[in-house]
Amino acid sequence: MLGDMHAFHLARRLLRRPQRLPDQSDAFLKTVSPRKLEELDENIQQLEQDVLVRRNIQDRQVTAVHHLRKDVKKLIHQVDNASLSLRTLDGNSALNMYHIMRHVETPSPYYWDLLDHFEAKMETIKTQIEDIESEFKPLYERRAQHGSGAPQSSLATMSPALLHQIMLSQNAALMQVAARVAEVHERADEMRQQFLVKMRQDLERRGDYNPAAFKN
Structure with missing residues (x-):
């Protein structure tokens, strides 16, 4: 009998708990x-x-x-x-060459790296030449002002002006080489464009021309 009463009161507390939870929650929120x-x-x-x-x-x-x-x-x-x-590749047929060239950049990145290195080297040499010229310029001016007792032939061989001319010649030669490199690059690009035009014409005659294939 006592066990039944205990179970009854426990059940009543459990049934009342859901009703008390909102009240407890509201009371807690009021304190916050x-x-x-x-x-x-x-x-x-x-x-x-x-x-x-x-x-x-x-x-x-x-x-x-x-x-x-x-x-x-x-x-x-x-x-x-x-x-x-x-x-x-079984020969130099235009179609096979087209399949290769349309995926390969022309000129190649190696060419551009080589050209950049060459131009940087040329600029370094040009700067060195200008430094040498600036170093010899005061010496040449002093000799021109005060004269020298050395023979004329010795002055001709040791004159800073002659060295200056040599430096200018070297500088001009380097510039010519650079211009030649640029010319070769332009010519290579022209040849590439001519090749693509000829390839396009050949494929058009065969009926195999695809415009999207020529977009690099």
Whole structure:
């Protein structure tokens, strides 16, 4: 009998508890400062913004990786096509040459690196020549003002003016080489364009012309 009464009172407390929970919650909220609730709400909003920002950053990174993978696959595909064309090349036919050249940059990056290195070297030499000229200029001016007791032949062989002329000749030669390199580059580009025009005409006559294939 006592056990049944204990179970009955326990059941009544359990049934009343859901009704007491809202009352307890309201009582607790009344003890909390409104400012604290505002700060909590602001913190939650800030956290939501931080989560949104990080999600956007992650989405951009995923997109960048996706595009990078596509670029790598495209590059590998082009290399495979060029390698296959080289392996199957059975002569200097225009069609086979077209398949190779449309995937290979002309001039190559190595050519540009070589040209940049040459131009940088030429500028260095030019600067050195100008430095030598500036060093010898005061000496030449003093000799011109005060004269010299050395024989005329010795002055002719040791004159800074002669050295100056030699330096100018070297500088002019370097400039001519640079101009020749630029001319070769322009000529190579003209030959490439002529080749593509002829290739386009040949393919048009055969009925195999595809305009998209000539876009580098």
